[in-house]
Amino acid sequence: MTAALRPLLSDQSGEMVVAPPGWEAIGQSGRRWVDPRGWIPIPRGTTLMHLPRRIGLARRPGGEVRAVAGSHPLPVAAVLPVGYLRLLLPAHRPEPFAPTLPLYGYTAVADRDGEVVVAAARTDDYPPWTGRRPRRAELAEAVSSLQRELPRNGVVAQLSVCALEHNCLTAQNTFLGRHEGALPTSAACNADCLGCISLQTDSGAPTPQPRMRRAPAARELIEVGHSHLGRCEEAGEAGMVSFGQGCEGEPLLRERVLVPVTAELRRLHPGATIHVNTNASRPDALRRLVEAGVNSCRISVFSFRQELFAAYYRPRGYGIEQVIQSARLAAAAGAQVTVNLLTFPGVTDSPSELALTMEVLRELSVDQVQLRTLNGDPAWILDRLPELEPGLGMRELVSQLARGLPGLAVGNFTRPVGGVPAGLC
Numbered sequence: 180m181t182a183a184l185r186p187l188l189s190d191q192s193g194e195m196v197v198a199p200p201g202w203e204a205i206g207q208s209g210r211r212w213v214d215p216r217g218w219i220p221i222p223r224g225t226t227l228m229h230l231p232r233r234i235g236l237a238r239r240p241g242g243e244v245r246a247v248a249g250s251h252p253l254p255v256a257a258v259l260p261v262g263y264l265r266l267l268l269p270a271h272r273p274e275p276f277a278p279t280l281p282l283y284g285y286t287a288v289a290d291r292d293g294e295v296v297v298a299a300a301r302t303d304d305y306p307p308w309t310g311r312r313p314r315r316a317e318l319a320e321a322v323s324s325l326q327r328e329l330p331r332n333g334v335v336a337q338l339s340v341c342a343l344e345h346n347c348l349t350a351q352n353t354f355l356g357r358h359e360g361a362l363p364t365s366a367a368c369n370a371d372c373l374g375c376i377s378l379q380t381d382s383g384a385p386t387p388q389p390r391m392r393r394a395p396a397a398r399e400l401i402e403v404g405h406s407h408l409g410r411c412e413e414a415g416e417a418g419m420v421s422f423g424q425g426c427e428g429e430p431l432l433r434e435r436v437l438v439p440v441t442a443e444l445r446r447l448h449p450g451a452t453i454h455v456n457t458n459a460s461r462p463d464a465l466r467r468l469v470e471a472g473v474n475s476c477r478i479s480v481f482s483f484r485q486e487l488f489a490a491y492y493r494p495r496g497y498g499i500e501q502v503i504q505s506a507r508l509a510a511a512a513g514a515q516v517t518v519n520l521l522t523f524p525g526v527t528d529s530p531s532e533l534a535l536t537m538e539v540l541r542e543l544s545v546d547q548v549q550l551r552t553l554n555g556d557p558a559w560i561l562d563r564l565p566e567l568e569p570g571l572g573m574r575e576l577v578s579q580l581a582r583g584l585p586g587l588a589v590g591n592f593t594r595p596v597g598g599v600p601a602g603l604c
């Protein structure tokens with residue numbers, strides 16, 4: 180018989196304890212409580228945090244779900260490392276007028292006979308993302324070196340902050356001349372996502388990466404992209420650069436600059452992966468970028484249903500039809516097309532959502548779906564979405580995607596076009 184999981188709780192100071200005997204841990208899917216099944220030992224790199232001004236909920240032996248009273252009433256959540264998918268939210272409810280929580284992927288966590296376990300599943304393992312992070316001294320030297328090489332380059336200035344202060348891996352890669360390097364392009368966006376990490380207009384949550392203030396010129400982008408791809412090639416990689424980073428807005432709004440930038444980078448680096456992370460709001464702009472030399476795109480999708488799509492993205496001047504059309508055009512023009520599916524337990528795995536997601540992915544012949552835990556205050560997000568049927572479970576979602584779409588890769592990270600270099604598989 181498996182041992183019952185006991186809730187982890189905290190006081191205001193952050194001191195964590197296991198709930199007294201008689202309380203059983205539960206997780207949350209949408210607004211529903213779910214008993215734990217198949218939770219895994221806490222992965223290395225997970226952060227535990229308490230949720231201030233929230234009430235931790237658990238099950239009594241009779242089955243009733245209640246607030247856990249005592250000196251440590253606050254729920255504890257896990258924030259998972261990359262390569263893991265959240266299966267359940269921490270069971271909790273906010274106190275009246277509680278401030279919105281910061282943008283993290285809050286995941287249910289519990290104690291199992293002295294071992295901490297989390298409601299998560301491993302969904303990818305790709306060394307450029309899941310391997311060792313660069314050493315601080317090595318990174319600082321690489322940043323100084325590119326700053327000396329390109330002293331009046333705004334992209335270098337932006338990426339220096341991202342690499343050193345915000346620990347952004349793609350920014351760090353640009354300085355180190357390896358793997359997927361960041362090329363941020365746009366200060367503006369035509370959406371206002373509930374979970375945008377560079378600009379929050381109304382939640383009050385702090386953004387982990389403040390939005391870049393000045394859109395870079397073509398020269399600045401070409402200089403940095405050429406430098407990165409050239410160093411990748413010297414190291415034996417074809418190299419990869421990506422427009423559309425966490426610190427910026429929407430790259431398709433800069434089509435007029437990015438088309439010539441892409442064409443020049445493609446001329447200089449015929450074998451490179453030139454990638455764009457995008458909201459896919461402007462199909463013709465994406466098509467023109469692909470025709471200029473972009474050969475990979477990752478399209479952000481919360482839902483293919485207009486009602487949910489609009490509730491999450493709060494788009495200006497486009498809808499889910501344009502997003503789907505963008506994916507069609509990019510694939511027809513020959514690009515690798517991946518979908519960044521922003522997942523939320525109880526929404527993404529609700530039967531009607533999952534059926535629609537599979538139907539559209541099948542029709543679009545998407546190469547890969549990236550399962551991303553949607554960061555943000557769960558209650559704040561749920562308050563802005565319509566009520567849905569109970570979720571089937573996030574594990575079931577992963578297995579239905581794998582079973583129902585055999586040609587589709589399911590993971591978390593974009594691979595270079597043309598294959599992963601030897602030693603990085």
Ligand code: SF4
Nearest residue numbers: 368370372375428458
């Ligand atoms: S599309 Fe991207 S940049 Fe624009 S609001 Fe959404 S997350 Fe932010």
